[in-house]
Amino acid sequence: MPILETQQLTMRFGGLTAVNQIDFVLERGAIASLIGPNGAGKTTFFNMLTGIYAPSAGKLLLNNGDITGTAPDKLVTLGVARTFQNIRLFNNMSVLDNVLVGMHSRLKANLVGTLLRPPQVVREELDARDKSKYWLDYAGIAKSRIFEMAKNLSYGEQRRLEIARALACEPQLLLLDEPTAGMNPAETVELTRFIQRLRDDLKLTVLLIEHDMKLVMGISDRITVMASGRKISEGTPNKVINDPIVIEAYLGKDDDD
Numbered sequence: 001m002p003i004l005e006t007q008q009l010t011m012r013f014g015g016l017t018a019v020n021q022i023d024f025v026l027e028r029g030a031i032a033s034l035i036g037p038n039g040a041g042k043t044t045f046f047n048m049l050t051g052i053y054a055p056s057a058g059k060l061l062l063n064n065g066d067i068t069g070t071a072p073d074k075l076v077t078l079g080v081a082r083t084f085q086n087i088r089l090f091n092n093m094s095v096l097d098n099v100l101v102g103m104h105s106r107l108k109a110n111l112v113g114t115l116l117r118p119p120q121v122v123r124e125e126l127d128a129r130d131k132s133k134y135w136l137d138y139a140g141i142a143k144s145r146i147f148e149m150a151k152n153l154s155y156g157e158q159r160r161l162e163i164a165r166a167l168a169c170e171p172q173l174l175l176l177d178e179p180t181a182g183m184n185p186a187e188t189v190e191l192t193r194f195i196q197r198l199r200d201d202l203k204l205t206v207l208l209i210e211h212d213m214k215l216v217m218g219i220s221d222r223i224t225v226m227a228s229g230r231k232i233s234e235g236t237p238n239k240v241i242n243d244p245i246v247i248e249a250y251l252g253k254d255d256d257d
């Protein structure tokens, strides 16, 4: 059973169809990539998968259950976590608090519990802090950095912090929107290995939007290619890179995609 499936998923903004009737299947445990020229509809597709946009038409299934139109925080509790193309951190909060905020939707305490702080709430908070520290360490953020404000981290560290925050939500499916954007080649290699570890050690399913073709070709079990809102090709890296439609629509472009 696939972990995620879309059926004829469509998003219209006024007269523009940004995502047009996409059928997509993501197998559990896969690393899959979504590629395509600027404006192809990749981020819009991600935004529907994570509940930020309710699709204009079509269906979205998680573990065969219909989750079309489900809100983002609910999807996090169902095991879908993501990072963003433009890093979205609380810059003036500590590194640790950024992860704790991300875990909030999984904590059980309600407002009354939070105010009265009975022992089980205090315990839950302590557990959450321990878990946050664990995931920060897992993502390679030094212990000495966790009380720094997020804005003081290097760019590569901020990207890893975003991933740590997503991991702390204990997802089954992790969506990464251009995770290497702005990284230098060494950081990109390191991140590639890290993504493979997420799949191999944590058994996560990973879907990424990525412009770095070397990374995409090296890491992906499957690649889906979008152009002008449509899926134009799909398959193994080898199949996709040799598909004339892809070469014409995407790889043949002379910009830096």
Ligand SMILES: Nc1ncnc2c1ncn2[C@@H]1O[C@H](COP(=O)(O)OP(=O)(O)OP(=O)(O)O)[C@@H](O)[C@H]1O
Residues within 6 Å of the ligand: 013, 016, 018, 036, 037, 038, 039, 040, 041, 042, 043, 044, 045
């Ligand atoms: N909220 C919105 N309102 C109106 N139009 C939008 C909105 N979001 C995206 N679009 C349009 O939808 C199309 C697809 O955009 P999208 O950002 O999904 O593409 P993309 O493949 O992620 O591009 P990039 O690689 O540049 O990030 C573009 O024409 C874009 O201008």
